[in-house]
Amino acid sequence: MQFISKKARAVTPYTAGEQPRGAQFIKLNTNENPYPPSPRVKAVLDAFDPAGLRRYPDPASGRLRAAIAQAEGVSPDCVFCGNGSDEVLALCFPAFFGADEPACFPAVTYTFYDVFAHLFDVPFARVPMREEFYLDLDRLADTPCKGYLIANPNAPTGVGIGREEMAAFLARVPEKLVILDEAYMDFFGQSCAPLIKTCRNLLVVKTFSKSYALAGIRCGYALGDPALIDALTRAKDCFNSYPVDALCEAVCAAAVLDRDYYAGTLARVREERERLRGELLALGFTVPESAANFLFAGRFKADGGTLYRYLKEHGILVRFWDKPFLRDFVRITVGTREENDALLAALRALAAG
C-alpha cells in the first residue's frame, strides 16, 4: 500500500510469545511468574479513586521513582521509568546510539535488540558465543562500538554472569556504555545495580514483569548515572511524555517495597527450577545451568520445533525459535510444581514412546 513507509515494509517486527485467549493451556512460554503479585496490589486497586484518572499522571513518575530508589538503595534521580522494560530498552537506542554510534550485543540474546536497532537505524555488531551457551566477554570488550546491550541472565539460554565478573568487564570498557538488561536478575541475585554509583558507563534495566508478577501492568525501569537518566528522559519526551499511567505507578510503587512477599515466591521458583532441570537432565535433555525463571532445554529425541508441537498438542505451551542453534532447543518457563509435573509427564511419555 502506497501510504506505508519503506521502513515499515522492510522491518521484521519482534514476535512475542503466544498469548492465547480463552484456550486452556499450561502456559510455560513467556516467562511469566507462576505466583500472583504482592497482596498490596489488591489494596492499591481497592483504595484507588477513579476520579483522579481525569488528570494526567506525573510525567516524571515521581512517586514510583522514589519507591524504586528506596528499594534499590539509590537516589531517585538515578531512576527512569517506562511502559515495560521493552520501552525503556527501545528508548536507549535514540538516547545512546546513532547512525555512526554503533551498538554491540551477543549473537544469542534477546531478539528484540536488533529490531530496536533497525527501527532507529542504529548499526550493530553481534559477537559469537563461547562454547555455545556462554557470553564471550573478551571478544565483546574488543569489538569496536559505542556501547553494549547485554542480557544478564541471558535470554533464551538462562545463563548468568556473576557481579564480580561483570564488574571486571565494566572496568575494561570505561569509555563504552554498558546496558545490562536484568529482566531475570532477581532469580539470580547478582544484580549490578549497586555498581551504578561508581560506574558511570553502566545502565541497569529491570522490569516488573517477571519477579514482581506484574507483566500485565507494563512497567520497567533503568538505573544509572543522572546524566544517563536525563538522556532517556529526553528521548521519552520526544516520543510520549506520560508513558507510565497513574494506576501502574500506584501498583508498582507498592509492589516494589514488598520485599518479604517476593522473597518467598522467588525462592519457590528457584527451587522448582532446580528440580525441573534435574528431571530434564535425567531424561537426557541438554540444559545449561539457569540463573533465570526458565530453562533452555533440547537435543532430546527431536528438534525444538517437534518438541514445541508435541507439547502444544498435549496442552502445554513452550517457546520455540526456528533459527540456527536455537532450533535445537525450546525455552521452558518454570511453572508451579503441578504445571512442571504435567510437562515432565508429557516428556516422559515422549521418551517412552
Next chain:
Amino acid sequence: MQFISKKARAVTPYTAGEQPRGAQFIKLNTNENPYPPSPRVKAVLDAFDPAGLRRYPDPASGRLRAAIAQAEGVSPDCVFCGNGSDEVLALCFPAFFGADEPACFPAVTYTFYDVFAHLFDVPFARVPMREEFYLDLDRLADTPCKGYLIANPNAPTGVGIGREEMAAFLARVPEKLVILDEAYMDFFGQSCAPLIKTCRNLLVVKTFSKSYALAGIRCGYALGDPALIDALTRAKDCFNSYPVDALCEAVCAAAVLDRDYYAGTLARVREERERLRGELLALGFTVPESAANFLFAGRFKADGGTLYRYLKEHGILVRFWDKPFLRDFVRITVGTREENDALLAALRALAAG
C-alpha cells in the same frame, strides 16, 4: 557526557503542561476534563482480579479494540490501540514517513508533531495559517509531501473544521495519507471516523484523555483501513509489543461504551465553553470560536506571558508558549462553573486594576 547520542543532545523534547504535585492550583492548563470518568471505571477496578496481572496483556488489545469498534461502528481490524494518542501519533512516523517521505502540518498546531519528526528523522513542511487562526487547506493540499498531520479541532487555537469540508480535502489528496488528530473532536461532534470506510487515505487518531476523562490511564487509538492499522502494528512491534496494560484495557473497554454518561459531561463542558468565551469577549479578549474543551484567548491588556504569571500568582494555571504569535495568547481549559468563575474574577480584577 560521552555516552549520550548526538541525537539526544540535539533534539528539543516536547514540553508538557505543568503537573504540580501537592500545590493547590485551579488547573486549567492541560485540557483535562473537569468531570470524573464513567462510573463503570470504578466497577471495573472493583471487579479486577490482580492475580491476572502476572500474565502479559493481550498484545493485540483484542477486547478493547472490539469495544472501540462497537462504539465507532467499524470493524475491529480498523482499530489500533496505544499507550496514549501521543504514542499512536509517534508510531505514525516510522509507519508512514521516512527520510525521503516527508510529512506536512500547519504552522500553528500541536507542537509534538515536529518533535516526533526529529526523533524519527522525518523531514516536514509547515504551512502558514490563513488569517491567523484558520488552517489553509488549499495551501496544505498543494504542498508536496507523503502525508499530513492535522489536528481537528486544532491546538492550541481550538478552531474546528466540519466533516464536509474535511471530506472535500480528503478527496483532493487521494494519493497522500491524511492523519487527523481528533483528540478534541468529541467536543465538536464532526468526527471523520465514519469516512474511513470510503477514504483509504484517512487515519483518524483519538484519545481517552479528554472527553473520556481518562488522561491518567494512557490510552489512545487510531481508526483506518486495515492496511494502515497493520503498518502501525508493525511499528509497535518494533518498539514495544505490549503497550496497553491489562487494567487500561479493561477500564477503557468499559468507558468507551458508556455513551449516555459522557453525553452529559460533554454537554456541560460545551455549555461552559460558550459561557466562558462570551465573558472573555465581553472583557475585551480576542478568542476564536472553539470546537474543543479550551479557549485560545489573548490580546487583552498584556501579553500571554504576563497573563500566565498573573493567573499563576492567583492560583490558576493556564498554558503559555513563548513563541511567535502564540506568545500573545494563553490557552485556557474549560473547567467547572466554579473554576471558570474564579478565572473570570481574577481577570476582572486585572481589567479593573
